[in-house]
Amino acid sequence: MNEFKNIHILGIGLIGGSLSRDLKRILPESVLYGVDSNEDHLDEAIGLGVIDHSSRFEAINQADLVILAIPVDQANLFLPPILDALKEDALVIDVGSTKGSVCDAVKEHPRRDQFLAAHPIAGTEFSGPSAAIEHLFKNKTMILCEVEKTRHDLLDKALQIFEALEMKIRYMNPHSHDKHIAYVSHLSHISSFMLGKTVIEKEKNEKDIFDMAGSGFASTVRLAKSNPATWTPIFKENKANVLESLSEYITNLTHFKNVLEAGDYEEVYNEMHNTNHIKSILKGLS
CATH class of the missing domain: 3.40.50.720 (NAD(P)-binding Rossmann-like Domain)
Known part of the structure; x- marks a missing residue:
């Protein structure tokens, strides 16, 4: 060394x-x-x-x-x-x-x-x-x-x-790496960027955002502060895997929207309850 x-x-x-x-x-x-x-x-x-x-x-x-x-x-x-x-x-x-x-x-x-x-x-x-x-x-x-x-x-x-x-x-394997990282990192950044974009477009008065935003919003949108000069090339190089992860994410978002529109609150609960399993997966992750 x-x-x-x-x-x-x-x-x-x-x-x-x-x-x-x-x-x-x-x-x-x-x-x-x-x-x-x-x-x-x-x-x-x-x-x-x-x-x-x-x-x-x-x-x-x-x-x-x-x-x-x-x-x-x-x-x-x-x-x-x-x-x-x-x-x-x-x-x-x-x-x-x-x-x-x-x-x-x-x-x-x-x-x-x-x-x-x-x-x-x-x-x-x-x-x-x-x-x-x-x-x-x-x-x-x-x-x-x-x-x-x-x-x-x-x-x-x-x-x-x-x-x-x-x-x-x-x-x-490098190609397995790129597939998995699209889900656990690249998709997270896109979600954060688009959440920030949605809030900015909806809340024209920034003071309302700052007054009402709690720690949940701050932590979820944290990655939206990342450098676009870094992340645009990443999305470019991993385009196929990012698009696949985005499609699955959009499918889940659409399903959640549909069950909420239908007033199926038992399914709304189940969707969130089943996803709580993520706690055991991420246990000990700092």
């Missing part, structure tokens, strides 16, 4: 920045370089101590470890040239929230074994370097895909980092 002296992080936002903060803590002898298309982000990240120095894409060939934390549609484009430029013993880890397309983008690359597809199940609704926090990943799950295609020595080094971050490891 300590062989990762030169670390380049592409994308200094919530995930990339938080990883940088933690890597500075667990790898104190390493130097953290940030690469970002937004120069203001780089200046801010240096000022906040998130990274040590700014860098450029052309310097990737000096890196021992590259963390790819950019929008998922851009990761597909940047990953092949990153692999082209890597040193022989360097590793690149993509931490985006879709895995199928990025794995497909390099499946025939001659340096495929220097790539690890990963997705940390962690985050907040905030973005940019100021959103980066230490210990964001503690006790969170790191999903790893196609580990059998990553060189064993490089995989071992990555696992040492995840262990130092106190993360739980889960192994998944």
